[in-house]
Amino acid sequence: MPESPHSPALSDQLLAAARAIRAVLGGQSLSEALESSPAALRPAAQALSFHAMRRLGHARAVRERLVPRRPPERLVEALILLGLSLLEASLRQAEGADQPPGTPIYTAHTLVHQLVEAAAADRRTRPAKNLINAVLRRYGRERAALNAALADTPEAVWNHPGWWIDTVRTAWPDDWQTILTAADQAPPMALRANVRRIDRDTLQTRLNAAGLDARPAGADGLILGTPRPVRNIPGYTEGWWSVQDLSAQQAARLLPLQDGMRVLDACAAPGGKTAHLLERHTLRLTALDSDAQRLGRVGENLQRLGLESPDVCLRCADAARPGDWWDGQPYEAILADVPCTASGVVRRHPDIRWLRRADDLARTAESQAGIVDALWPLLAPGGHLLYATCSIFPQEGEWQIAAFLDRHPEARRMPAPGHILPGNPDDGDGFYFALLRKPA
Known part of the structure; x- marks a missing residue:
C-alpha cells in the first residue's frame, strides 16, 4: 500500500488504526471507533483495522506466546496485534503466497520502523516502543516455528x-x-438500481462510460469491480442507486x-x-x-x-x-x-x-x-x-x-x-x- 505524495505518514495511519482496534478490544464497534479518526486518516485506518480484525485470532495467539502477560495499556496491545497481522501478510506475500485483494503490504523493515514511530508519537505507548520493536522482530525470526505451534489452535487458524x-x-x-x-x-460493492429513476441496464452503461467496471448481478443489482466512495460514483445525488448487498x-x-x-x-x-x-x-x-x-x-x-x-x-x-x-x-x-x-x-x-x-x-x-x-x-x-x-x-x-x-x-x-x-x-x-x- 504505497503512500501518495500527499497522504499522511504511514506511522500516523498505523496509530489511527491502532486506536480504532483499541476501541474494539474495549467493546466498541469498529465503525463507531473509526468515526473518531481524523478525516484525512480515516480511509487508511479503516483498511488497516479491517485487515487486523480479519487476522486477529492469529495475531492474538502469537502475542500470547511472545508476550504472555497482556500489556496493561490496550493501545500497546493494539499496536502489537496490528503489527503482527500486517507482518504476517507481508512475509507471506514475500514468499509468493497470494493475499486477498486490498491486503495492506509493506516491507518488514518499513513496517517495524513505522510501528515504532507510531508508538513514539503517543505518550501512552512511548515507553513500550522497544517492546513493540522486539516482539515484531522476534516474530520475523521465529515465524515458522510459532505458526507451526499454532496449527492446532482453531482461533489462530480460522480467525x-x-x-x-x-x-x-x-x-x-x-x-x-x-x-x-x-x-x-x-466483500464486493453491490448497487441496486432505483427503477423509479433508471433501469439497471442504463445504469450499467452510464457507470461503464464513466470508467467503472459494473456488471449485472441479481434482479436489480450491479457489482463494482473496485469499491468506490459513494459520492465518487455517478448518480449518487440523482438517486439512481443505493448500496445494498445482493442477499x-x-x-x-x-x-x-x-x-x-x-x-x-x-x-x-x-x-x-x-x-x-x-x-x-x-x-x-x-x-x-x-x-x-x-x-x-x-x-x-x-x-x-x-x-x-x-x-x-x-x-x-x-x-x-x-x-x-x-x-x-x-x-x-x-x-x-x-x-x-x-x-x-x-x-x-x-x-x-x-x-x-x-x-x-x-x-x-x-x-x-x-x-x-x-x-x-x-x-x-x-x-x-x-x-x-x-x-x-x-x-x-x-x-x-x-x-x-x-x-x-x-x-x-x-x-x-x-x-x-x-x-x-x-x-x-x-x-x-x-x-x-x-x-x-
Missing part, C-alpha cells in the same frame, strides 16, 4: 472465536470451512405486494429494504425503528431516492410493543428484518465476531421471537409476513421459524430461500428468509 467456530461447524458440517474462509474476504436485495421481491397495499417495515433502519419496497410499488407504508438516529437515516435515504410520500410514515417505536404505536388497522404485508448477531455480514464488519459472545445467541433469539409474536396479530387475514435476518446461525433462522410455527400452527410457510450461506467473493452476504402467510 474467529472458538464458540463461533463450534457453532458454525455444528450447524453446517459440510460448509463450515468455506463459511469461515469467506468471512475473511473483502438483502431479495427481500423486496420475496414479499408479495401490490400497489396500494398497507405495509409495515418493522425494523426499518437504515432503510435499504424500505426504499426497495417503495421503488417497486406504490404503498401505504409505515417504516418503524426503535433508534431515532438510525430512523433519521431512513428519511434521508428516501429523500435522496425521491421516494418521500404522504403515504409513507416513519415511526420511532419498539416493534415488540404494538400497543405503543399501532392504530388498530391490520397490515396486508409485514417485513420483519429483526435484530440479530449479524453473523452473516461479518466480512463487511469484521469486528462483529470479536464483539459477540456465545450467550448473545440466546438473547437475540428471545428478542426475535418476541417481535414476530407481537407482529403476527397485526397481519390481515391472507397477508404475508417475511421474516429476515442477516445471520447464518440456525438459532436465529430455521430454528426460530420452526418454533414460531409450533406456537402458531395456523401460519402457512410459503417458498423462500431459507439460509443463504456466504461462499464465493461475489456472493451475497449470509442471510435467512422465511415467508409466512396468515389464512384468509
Whole structure:
C-alpha cells in the first residue's frame, strides 16, 4: 500500500488504526471507533483495522506466546496485534503466497520502523516502543516455528472465536470451512438500481462510460469491480442507486405486494429494504425503528431516492410493543428484518465476531421471537409476513421459524430461500428468509 505524495505518514495511519482496534478490544464497534479518526486518516485506518480484525485470532495467539502477560495499556496491545497481522501478510506475500485483494503490504523493515514511530508519537505507548520493536522482530525470526505451534489452535487458524467456530461447524458440517474462509474476504460493492429513476441496464452503461467496471448481478443489482466512495460514483445525488448487498436485495421481491397495499417495515433502519419496497410499488407504508438516529437515516435515504410520500410514515417505536404505536388497522404485508448477531455480514464488519459472545445467541433469539409474536396479530387475514435476518446461525433462522410455527400452527410457510450461506467473493452476504402467510 504505497503512500501518495500527499497522504499522511504511514506511522500516523498505523496509530489511527491502532486506536480504532483499541476501541474494539474495549467493546466498541469498529465503525463507531473509526468515526473518531481524523478525516484525512480515516480511509487508511479503516483498511488497516479491517485487515487486523480479519487476522486477529492469529495475531492474538502469537502475542500470547511472545508476550504472555497482556500489556496493561490496550493501545500497546493494539499496536502489537496490528503489527503482527500486517507482518504476517507481508512475509507471506514475500514468499509468493497470494493475499486477498486490498491486503495492506509493506516491507518488514518499513513496517517495524513505522510501528515504532507510531508508538513514539503517543505518550501512552512511548515507553513500550522497544517492546513493540522486539516482539515484531522476534516474530520475523521465529515465524515458522510459532505458526507451526499454532496449527492446532482453531482461533489462530480460522480467525474467529472458538464458540463461533463450534457453532458454525455444528450447524453446517459440510460448509463450515468455506463459511469461515469467506468471512475473511473483502466483500464486493453491490448497487441496486432505483427503477423509479433508471433501469439497471442504463445504469450499467452510464457507470461503464464513466470508467467503472459494473456488471449485472441479481434482479436489480450491479457489482463494482473496485469499491468506490459513494459520492465518487455517478448518480449518487440523482438517486439512481443505493448500496445494498445482493442477499438483502431479495427481500423486496420475496414479499408479495401490490400497489396500494398497507405495509409495515418493522425494523426499518437504515432503510435499504424500505426504499426497495417503495421503488417497486406504490404503498401505504409505515417504516418503524426503535433508534431515532438510525430512523433519521431512513428519511434521508428516501429523500435522496425521491421516494418521500404522504403515504409513507416513519415511526420511532419498539416493534415488540404494538400497543405503543399501532392504530388498530391490520397490515396486508409485514417485513420483519429483526435484530440479530449479524453473523452473516461479518466480512463487511469484521469486528462483529470479536464483539459477540456465545450467550448473545440466546438473547437475540428471545428478542426475535418476541417481535414476530407481537407482529403476527397485526397481519390481515391472507397477508404475508417475511421474516429476515442477516445471520447464518440456525438459532436465529430455521430454528426460530420452526418454533414460531409450533406456537402458531395456523401460519402457512410459503417458498423462500431459507439460509443463504456466504461462499464465493461475489456472493451475497449470509442471510435467512422465511415467508409466512396468515389464512384468509
